[in-house]
Amino acid sequence: MDVARLAGTSHETVSRYFRYSGMGMKAATIQRIETAVKQLDYHPNLIARSMRTRVTGRIAVVLPASTQSMPSRLLTAASVTAHENGFSLEIVGVEGGMASRRKRIQELIGWGQVDGVMSISPVGDVSELAPGFPLVVTAEYDDDMRALGALADGSPTAEIIESLAELGHRRFLHVAGSPSWSSARNRRAVYLETITRLGLESFGIADGDWSAESGFDAIMNLPHDSGVTAVFAASDVVAIGVLRAARLREWSVPEDLSVWGWDDLEIARFSTPALSSVNVDREAQGRHSMLRLIAKVRSEPEPEFPSYSLNRLVVRESTGPAPDRRA
Amino acid sequence: MDVARLAGTSHETVSRYFRYSGMGMKAATIQRIETAVKQLDYHPNLIARSMRTRVTGRIAVVLPASTQSMPSRLLTAASVTAHENGFSLEIVGVEGGMASRRKRIQELIGWGQVDGVMSISPVGDVSELAPGFPLVVTAEYDDDMRALGALADGSPTAEIIESLAELGHRRFLHVAGSPSWSSARNRRAVYLETITRLGLESFGIADGDWSAESGFDAIMNLPHDSGVTAVFAASDVVAIGVLRAARLREWSVPEDLSVWGWDDLEIARFSTPALSSVNVDREAQGRHSMLRLIAKVRSEPEPEFPSYSLNRLVVRESTGPAPDRRA
DNA sequence: CTGAAAGCGCTTACAG
DNA sequence: CTGAAAGCGCTTACAG
Numbered sequence: 001m002d003v004a005r006l007a008g009t010s011h012e013t014v015s016r017y018f019r020y021s022g023m024g025m026k027a028a029t030i031q032r033i034e035t036a037v038k039q040l041d042y043h044p045n046l047i048a049r050s051m052r053t054r055v056t057g058r059i060a061v062v063l064p065a066s067t068q069s070m071p072s073r074l075l076t077a078a079s080v081t082a083h084e085n086g087f088s089l090e091i092v093g094v095e096g097g098m099a100s101r102r103k104r105i106q107e108l109i110g111w112g113q114v115d116g117v118m119s120i121s122p123v124g125d126v127s128e129l130a131p132g133f134p135l136v137v138t139a140e141y142d143d144d145m146r147a148l149g150a151l152a153d154g155s156p157t158a159e160i161i162e163s164l165a166e167l168g169h170r171r172f173l174h175v176a177g178s179p180s181w182s183s184a185r186n187r188r189a190v191y192l193e194t195i196t197r198l199g200l201e202s203f204g205i206a207d208g209d210w211s212a213e214s215g216f217d218a219i220m221n222l223p224h225d226s227g228v229t230a231v232f233a234a235s236d237v238v239a240i241g242v243l244r245a246a247r248l249r250e251w252s253v254p255e256d257l258s259v260w261g262w263d264d265l266e267i268a269r270f271s272t273p274a275l276s277s278v279n280v281d282r283e284a285q286g287r288h289s290m291l292r293l294i295a296k297v298r299s300e301p302e303p304e305f306p307s308y309s310l311n312r313l314v315v316r317e318s319t320g321p322a323p324d325r326r327a
Numbered sequence: 328m329d330v331a332r333l334a335g336t337s338h339e340t341v342s343r344y345f346r347y348s349g350m351g352m353k354a355a356t357i358q359r360i361e362t363a364v365k366q367l368d369y370h371p372n373l374i375a376r377s378m379r380t381r382v383t384g385r386i387a388v389v390l391p392a393s394t395q396s397m398p399s400r401l402l403t404a405a406s407v408t409a410h411e412n413g414f415s416l417e418i419v420g421v422e423g424g425m426a427s428r429r430k431r432i433q434e435l436i437g438w439g440q441v442d443g444v445m446s447i448s449p450v451g452d453v454s455e456l457a458p459g460f461p462l463v464v465t466a467e468y469d470d471d472m473r474a475l476g477a478l479a480d481g482s483p484t485a486e487i488i489e490s491l492a493e494l495g496h497r498r499f500l501h502v503a504g505s506p507s508w509s510s511a512r513n514r515r516a517v518y519l520e521t522i523t524r525l526g527l528e529s530f531g532i533a534d535g536d537w538s539a540e541s542g543f544d545a546i547m548n549l550p551h552d553s554g555v556t557a558v559f560a561a562s563d564v565v566a567i568g569v570l571r572a573a574r575l576r577e578w579s580v581p582e583d584l585s586v587w588g589w590d591d592l593e594i595a596r597f598s599t600p601a602l603s604s605v606n607v608d609r610e611a612q613g614r615h616s617m618l619r620l621i622a623k624v625r626s627e628p629e630p631e632f633p634s635y636s637l638n639r640l641v642v643r644e645s646t647g648p649a650p651d652r653r654a
Numbered sequence: 655c656t657g658a659a660a661g662c663g664c665t666t667a668c669a670g
Numbered sequence: 671c672t673g674a675a676a677g678c679g680c681t682t683a684c685a686g
Contacts, residue, residue, distance in 0.1 A: 010673050015665065026671060043438045047378045048663035052678055056374065061418060063403050076390055079420030088440075091388060091416035093406030111370045113415075212597040237593060244597040266564060267594055270539040270571040337657050342681065353655065375679035379662050 006036035018044050055115060059293060060090045060108050062101060062119040074138065077286030078118065085294050090114060098124050098180060109133050116297045118289060122180045134296035138289040156278045156311045157190040160232055160260050161198065163315075168322035169230040169258060171201045175218045175242065177234035178209045184234055187262070191232060203228045208238055215241030219249065229257060229322045236261035236268045239275050243318070254320030264314055273317035281310040333363035345371050382442060386620060387417045387435050389428060389446040401465065404613030405445065412621050417441060425451050425507060436460050443624045445616060449507045461623035465616040483605045483638045484517040487559055487587050490642075492525050495649035496557040496585060502533045502545045502569065504561035511537075511561055514589070518559060530555045535565055542568030546576065556584060556649045563588035563595045566602055570645070581647030591641055600644035608637040 004011040013025070014033055022030040036042070050056050059082055061075065079089050090113075094104045101123050108114055109130055116134035123129060123137055161172070174191045177184030188205060195202045203226050208214030215238035222228060233239035239261030243253060251257050253273050261268055264279035291303045331338040340352070341360055349357045363369070377383050386409055388402065406416050417440075421431045428450050435441055436457055443461035450456060450464055488499070501518045504511030515532060522529045530553050535541030542565035549555060560566035566588030570580060578584050580600050588595055591606035618630045 011664080012666095012674085013672060015663095016672085019665080024671070029672085041437070045378075045663050046438070046440060047374055047383065048678095049665075051372075051374045051378050051663080051680085052665045054678075058417075063406065075418065076420030076422065079390065079418045080422060083419075089418035089420075090385075091402065091406045091418045092410070093403030093416075095403065095407060110368070111373070113373055212593045216597060240594045240597045244599055244601075247599050266539045267567045270543060270567045272571055272574050272599065274571075338680080339658085339682095340656060342679095343656085346681085351655075356655085372679050375662090376681075378664085378679080379681045381662075 003033065003036045003040055003042045006040065007032040009033065015044075056113060057087055058090050058114045059087050059116045059118060059290075059297070060092050060105075060114040062105060062108075062117060062121070062123075063091060063093050064101065064121040073282040074120075074286035074289075077283040078138075078290040081287045081290040082294070085290075087115070087294065087297075098122060102129055105129060105135070116293050118293050122182065124180075134293055136289050136293040136296070138285065155190075155309075156262075156313055157187045157232070158194045159313055160278075161191065161194040161200070163313075164230045164232075164258060164260075164319070165198050165200060167258070167320065168325035169200075170322065171203050171227045171229060173203050173206065173218065173222065173226075173228045173231045175206045175208045175215050175231065175233045175238050177238070179207070181210075184208075184210075187232075187234055208234060210235055210238060212237050212241035212244070214238055216245045218242065219245030222249075230259075230319075231257060232260045234262060236263045236265045236275060236277055239277075239318075240267070240271060243271065243273070243275070253318050256323060258320055258322075259318040261318075268314075269316070276316045276319040277314050279312040279314050281312075284310050330360065330363045330367055330369045333367065334359040336360065342371075383440060384414050385417050385441045386414050386443045386445060386617075386624070387419050387432075387441040389432060389435075389444060389448070389450075390418060390420050391428065391448040400609040401447070401613035401616075404610040405465075405617040408614045408617040409621070412617075414442070414621065414624075425449060429456055432456060432462070443620050445620050449509065451507075461620055463616050463620040463623070465612065482517075482636070483589075483640055484514045484559070485521045486640055487605075488518065488521040488525065488527070490640075491557045491559075491585060491587075491646070492527060494585070494647065495652035496527075497649065498528045498530050498554045498556060500530050500533065500545065500549065500553075500555045500558045502535045502542050502558065502560045502565050504565070505536045506534070508537075511535075514559075514561055535561055537562055537565060539564050539568035539571070541565055543572045545569065546572030549576075557586075557646075558584060559587045561589060563590045563592045563602060563604055566604070566645070567594070567598060570598065570600070570602070580645050583650060585647055585649075586645040588645075595641075595643070603643045603646040604641050606639040606641050608639075611637050 004014045007014065009029060009032065013029060017025060017030065017033045046057065061078065082089050092104060092108065094101045101119065101121065105117055105119070105123060106129065108117055117130070119135070119137045126135055126137065129135070164172070172195060174188065176188045179185060191205070192202060206214065206218035208218065215233050219231070219242050231242050233242050239259055242259050246253050246257050246259070253259050259275065261275045261277040264277040268275040268277040288303070295302050331341045334341065336356060336359065340356060344352060344357065344360045373384065388405065409416050419431060419435065421428045428446065428448065432444055432446070432450060433456065435444055444457070446462070446464045453462055453464065456462070491499070499522060501515065503515045506512060519529060533541065533545035535545070542560050546558070546569050558569050560569050566586055569586050573580050573584050573586070580586055586602065588602045588604040591604040595602035595604045615630070622629050
């Protein structure tokens with residue numbers, strides 16, 4: 001360690017300087033070390049450090065191979081947050097379904113190459129997968145009732161149904177997302193709950209997989225006399241499929257059928273009709289998932305969840321009064 | 328190293344076993360080591376190894392914070408390929424523009440924590456950024472003429488314009504992508520080139536940024552008497568904006584205006600009208616970018632680029648004969 | 655074909 | 671407040 005010699009001190013002292021950023025050291029020593037560090041453009045070798053401490057300072061992010069596109073905002077926010085806290089992120093792309101994801105995670109933990117794991121997509125039962133190991137599933141973050149308050153993801157769902165009811169809609173269809181995602185399960189549950197609570201009617205729930213095709217099929221399979229006047233799609237992409245099918249069946253949106261999406265992608269604003277949707281703050285989501293994980297890694301209490309809502313309803317052209325309410 | 332003792336050999340021999348997977352070792356020794364490894368569920372400590380070898384076995388993937396969504400297929404394919412070759416991927420999310428991305432990359436290289444860098448978004452002049460350091464920019468991969476043959480990304484562009492010309496179109500508009508992306512620059516260049524080569528007319532090129540809004544604005548700003556009958560949008564999302572504006576101006580697609588997108592997102596198939604687009608094999612793109620990077624890291628010759636094309640034209644409802652050719 | 659010695663750059667007690 | 675000793679788990683020559 002040349003820095004030590006240049007600063008006229010020992011490498012242990014330099015090590016202390018970097019670990020505790022000079023806390024409890026003589027000002028003169030700090031001064032000399034800082035000069036030497038700058039002069040030599042020295043950076044501590046993180047690998048040697050982690051070998052000694054047995055702490056990797058690394059967090060693995062498990063990505064599915066199956067999604068066509070992914071909110072990179074979430075990933076970036078997570079990455080920035082990790083770096084701010086001295087962690088680096090390792091990408092682990094996993095092909096195949098939940099089973100291979102679980103296997104890969106077990107490997108990661110077994111090899112001890114990471115301090116924590118963050119999964120973007122569902123991994124099933126966590127308690128059995130990695131008992132005691134720091135693991136956060138962003139897709140499931142809304143499952144964590146303590147952190148979020150019950151049904152955080154659900155409350156926009158309730159608002160959507162309520163607003164449609166106010167517009168005179170009485171009979172609904174929900175095109176659900178893939179049931180392995182808790183966000184999909186939550187929306188579905190709150191949908192049913194709200195329907196019951198308000199004394200409305202659900203014509204049914206179409207099992208979907210987040211694809212436009214699932215939305216398309218759901219509408220194409222709807223009987224002519226179903227009486228459905230409003231569709232709640234689990235995502236914008238699903239809703240695009242709904243719009244397409246409605247047009248083929250010559251149902252006008254929103255005159256004959258109101259449609260809601262979720263995600264507020266840019267295309268929601270520019271589709272015809274423009275899609276009512278739920279804006280999600282992916283950045284906050286990524287940042288917060290990472291903070292939760294880091295707290296677990298450090299065995300600290302979980303951070304407070306932001307008090308403001310991450311979800312915001314945006315009403316556009318695809319929603320309107322129920323047919324019998326129109327002039 | 329307990330494995331050594333259990334196998335009745337030295338830890339050096341065990342090390343050799345893992346490094347050369349047993350090459351040039353006595354079968355009996357291998358046998359004993361394998362049994363011991365299995366029994367103890369032993370995995371070599373990669374961190375200790377990389378401390379000794381001064382090779383990190385890590386590749387950083389630089390992600391922009393700005394894109395709304397990103398092809399996770401590309402990322403996953405890159406990750407899987409990296410792991411197959413014994414590398415792990417570190418995610419580095421960078422907020423801000425190209426300047427901050429360049430700074431972050433220089434840091435990464437300076438700290439020596441990675442063997443190579445793969446950037447998803449443009450980083451500007453590479454030769455000055457990291458002379459000699461293994462660096463691949465996937466967005467720019469099509470710049471690498473040696474690997475791809477000239478204008479690999481451009482050839483679908485030429486095909487698009489040619490097919491439109493065959494349908495009788497004579498006057499075109501191009502809504503370009505963000506000029507810092509070489510794919511955008513390529514498409515633009517080949518667009519102009521093909522227009523000239525076929526003796527057609529370009530009414531103009533609208534400077535865009537990959538957003539739906541840029542497509543929307545381009546059409547809203549088009550003079551009524553522009554004579555444009557075909558629009559080549561730099562991406563599907565841009566094309567969605569084009570469709571929206573065309574509808575507002577009461578131009579039918581494709582009767583009055585033909586529209587092409589690029590990416591073949593799922594929504595292209597389900598928009599109305601369904602969008603003609605270019606299907607891109609993101610998986611091959613991710614895999615190949617990673618193979619190129621790994622070759623650089625190992626100072627090996629660059630791998631052959633796949634002989635089949637990664638791009639495939641898909642014609643849908645948004646394209647048709649020029650107005651004066653219609654019955 | 656295999657083992658004993660030395661060292662990668664750091665941190666961790668332990669003295670002083 | 672700072673330094674000398676020991677060791678994290680591996681690999682690298684060097685012998686044998």
